Amino acid sequence: MYDGNGGDTFFWAGSRPRPGPQGYIVPNELGRTNVLDRYLNKDITLTLPDYKTITEIKWLAIYDLSRLEPFGDIYIPEGFEPPQRVVLNKLSSRTREVKSGGVIISESKTIIIEDLSYDGKGGEVYFWVGVGPQPHSKGTKIPDEHGYLTPLGKYDKKTIILELPGDLTVFTVDWLAIYDIANDRTLGSIIIPEELNVPPSLVKIIPHSNSMPNCEQLHKDLQVSWEVFGDQITMELAGQVGEWLVGLGCNRLR
Structure with a gap:
């Protein structure tokens, strides 16, 4: 002011x-x-x-x-330590399916994986985050470097930038993994340290009020919701464009 x-x-x-x-x-x-x-x-x-x-x-x-x-x-307080990016180790992997360089946390919602290699042969493999001492099946799928929630393809020493969606930050999750849902196994993972002193994210999260019981995130900026009542399905698409949230609803009879 x-x-x-x-x-x-x-x-x-x-x-x-x-x-x-x-x-x-x-x-x-x-x-x-x-x-x-x-x-x-x-x-x-x-x-x-x-x-x-x-x-x-x-x-x-x-x-x-x-x-x-x-x-x-x-x-500025005496001895102030400004937040800065944190460089972690490589992804830990017990198989040869995933290799990487360093994992960098650049700010509270952005994680960079350097020189990522993955053979792309798994069917239901995603970037996965969650809480607890190690990765498990009750984690959360996060978008790939393009913002999509589709199964991962092949990577050949590619550096990628991942953005945690919604209210997720590096302060609310304990690990990042490349996870095979179909076979319930971790292909590669890293533990995110507690009490990180990294910059806050400048991404503004605009909540979308949704009263429908079913919701699926299609992209980091796009979600579809639906409700079935009798022979009618009500669907809604909602997407964030810049600082505006737009929605489109429709009804369809069976």
């Missing part, structure tokens, strides 16, 4: 003990260094200029240069 009434006001950062004129402009959420306009209950993301990092500053302020006065400021 900012009323926009400052005459010469900017996002401002510095390394002096207190906010003052010996700082520098931090571009706004659009990457511009214009005088700040009004903000009304707006969530924004700022990037420090010239590859500076959080550990190089002591404060961030909304600062008016004409009045030499901060309208609001926040101090």
Whole structure:
């Protein structure tokens, strides 16, 4: 919240003990260094200029240069450890069907698997997450690198990026696996450490209210729901496009 009434006001950062004129402009959420306009209950993301990092500053302020006065400021705690990507080991596998390079957690909803190889011969094999000390059949299927929930094909030393769907994050799951549902076996897996200090996801999850008893996720941004009543089936497709959730419903008689 900012009323926009400052005459010469900017996002401002510095390394002096207190906010003052010996700082520098931090571009706004659009990457511009214009005088700040009004903000009304707006969530924004700022990037420090010239590859500076959080550990190089002591404060961030909304600062008016004409009045030499901060309208609001926040101090970076001493010894602050900024969140950063975490590099884990390779996928553990007891067979030769799956091999990989390092597994990287880049932020709370994004997992990168480097140099993934899989022969693609399993019929019902998916990326799989869950809770507990090791992978098991009661996990959750997650989309592949293209956002689809179809069985996995062949990978030949391919680096892929997986996005955890819905409310799932690396803080709510204990492991990631490549899991063969038909044969109830783990082809490759890795344990996700507790208390990870990784950046939060900037993906905005927009909940979709759905009263139908049956629901299937077709894609990370698309789900189908249905309900059977007598000789009638009611179906609904819902998909997220940007920051909007759209739905289409229809009825069909048997």
